[in-house]
Amino acid sequence: MRKIIIAGNWKMNMSNDNALKLSKAVAAGLGDISSRGRIAVMCPPFTALTSVAPSLSGAKGLYLGAQNIFYEDKGAYTGEISADMLISCGCTFCIIGHSERRKYFGETDETVNKKVKKSLEKSLTPIICVGETLEERESSRAFNVVKKQVMGALNGMSKEDIAKVVIAYEPVWAIGTGKTASPEQAQSMHAYIREQLAGLSDASVSQAVPILYGGSMNPANVKALIECPDIDGGLIGGASLKAEDFLKLVHFDD
Numbered sequence: 001m002r003k004i005i006i007a008g009n010w011k012m013n014m015s016n017d018n019a020l021k022l023s024k025a026v027a028a029g030l031g032d033i034s035s036r037g038r039i040a041v042m043c044p045p046f047t048a049l050t051s052v053a054p055s056l057s058g059a060k061g062l063y064l065g066a067q068n069i070f071y072e073d074k075g076a077y078t079g080e081i082s083a084d085m086l087i088s089c090g091c092t093f094c095i096i097g098h099s100e101r102r103k104y105f106g107e108t109d110e111t112v113n114k115k116v117k118k119s120l121e122k123s124l125t126p127i128i129c130v131g132e133t134l135e136e137r138e139s140s141r142a143f144n145v146v147k148k149q150v151m152g153a154l155n156g157m158s159k160e161d162i163a164k165v166v167i168a169y170e171p172v173w174a175i176g177t178g179k180t181a182s183p184e185q186a187q188s189m190h191a192y193i194r195e196q197l198a199g200l201s202d203a204s205v206s207q208a209v210p211i212l213y214g215g216s217m218n219p220a221n222v223k224a225l226i227e228c229p230d231i232d233g234g235l236i237g238g239a240s241l242k243a244e245d246f247l248k249l250v251h252f253d254d
């Protein structure tokens with residue numbers, strides 16, 4: 001049985017004060033999610049990681065993640081953050097290859113691959129983002145684009161390592177737009193991603209890897225998406241900035 005993962009990507013939002021308030025409210029409302037095979041992850045900006053970290057103690061099933069990582073260990077890389085630095089702030093997860101990083105910051109399948117390998121070397125769980133643009137979907141290239149991203153991200157990795165990743169399918173046209181993929185659209189891509197994972201590893205690994213959906217997920221559409229057989233949770237932007245909404249997503253079937 002795969003765990004359900006509800007991860008909040010706060011993006012470039014939240015002062016430290018507000019981050020602390022939000023994380024405390026999330027921690028207070030979680031309840032015993034771990035006994036239900038469910039985990040929640042908060043991914044604040046780097047600057048708020050240490051403000052948010054104390055809210056995790058005592059909240060079972062709540063984890064801290066970063067929104068990016070650099071693939072070198074240390075040195076002259078102005079503005080970058082290493083895996084060890086993230087771990088020292090309490091992170092156990094790291095989002096890698098978000099479409100906003102690919103679009104605005106030159107992230108490529110090659111850099112994503114290096115970052116995934118570094119995070120696994122350091123025992124951080126990578127949440128690897130893949131997804132097609134509207135133009136790619138409309139020209140029937142969505143499956144090919146996502147296949148290339150999955151292959152690129154996992155290039156040269158052993159099946160033992162592939163078993164440790166989390167994938168997030170985030171169609172770019174659904175991110176922050178209010179246009180969610182239908183459960184059928186998302187399920188068919190998730191099943192396809194799982195097929196690619198099986199080709200790269202084996203059936204048991206592909207069945208073990210959680211595949212999250214991301215793109216305008218909200219309390220109204222979460223249930224129909226997560227009830228699909230290959231959708232194992234969500235990576236949530238906008239709706240993760242309000243504790244009440246994020247908690248509704250975590251408790252989507254209550």
Ligand code: PGA
Binds near residue numbers: 177214235
């Ligand atoms: P959204 O963002 O939920 O605001 O669409 C999702 C994401 O970019 O991870």
